[in-house]
Amino acid sequence: MFLIELGAEAPVTWSYNPxxxxxxxxxxxxxxxxxxxxxxATGAVHDSDAICFSDSDWEDGWYDDYTDGAxxxxxxxxxxxxxxxxxxxxxxxxxxxxxxxxxxxxxxxHGATESAFYDPTCTPCSPTPPLSPGFRPGYRARLPSxxxxxxxxxRSTTPxxx
Numbered sequence: 001m002f003l004i005e006l007g008a009e010a011p012v013t014w015s016y017n018p019x020x021x022x023x024x025x026x027x028x029x030x031x032x033x034x035x036x037x038x039x040x041a042t043g044a045v046h047d048s049d050a051i052c053f054s055d056s057d058w059e060d061g062w063y064d065d066y067t068d069g070a071x072x073x074x075x076x077x078x079x080x081x082x083x084x085x086x087x088x089x090x091x092x093x094x095x096x097x098x099x100x101x102x103x104x105x106x107x108x109x110h111g112a113t114e115s116a117f118y119d120p121t122c123t124p125c126s127p128t129p130p131l132s133p134g135f136r137p138g139y140r141a142r143l144p145s146x147x148x149x150x151x152x153x154x155r156s157t158t159p160x161x162x
Contacts, residue, residue, distance in 0.1 A: 026085050031107040032093055033082050036074070039097075047075035051096050053088070061087035 002018040005011040039045040052071040062084035072080075072092070080089035094103050 026087075026090075028094075028103065028107075029081050029085065029090050031110065031112065032090060032097070032103060033078060034110070035097055035103065035106050036078050036093060040074075045074060045096075047073060047078075049074040049096075051077060051092050053092060057088055057091040057095065059087035059091060061085070061089075063088065 002013070002015040004013045036045070040047060050071040051074060052069060053066045055068055058066060063080060063086050066088050072089070074093070074096070077089040077093050080086035081093060094100060097103060097106075
């Protein structure tokens, strides 16, 4: 684990086995919500956009009110994902962005070059997670300060991190 104080003139760091890899689990929700915020800020998506549930989105989590075809606003899904770490809401948002490849490319464009953030088939209980290398915390700590890519200005265009 590696932590760095962001925004300080002389940032303080702390680490514990910083070179060991581990399953990312819910950490993929940070770049997911970053991408959502960027898209919303540029007007490419809107908080009121409806995203509809399908059975393939489901994963055990905080909420149990998902039914096939039920639609939720983007802001409701972001809130569920960010505040309660709801897995199903996050899966729906990832799908709306274009899938795991787009999310992983977005994270890589923001400094997470040695990470594989999202694969819904990879769980912490899997004996061999399908997405090695897992997560390298030193890269995750730099995500919020990255300015490597410009805004994604239209939903129908290819994001600059692809």
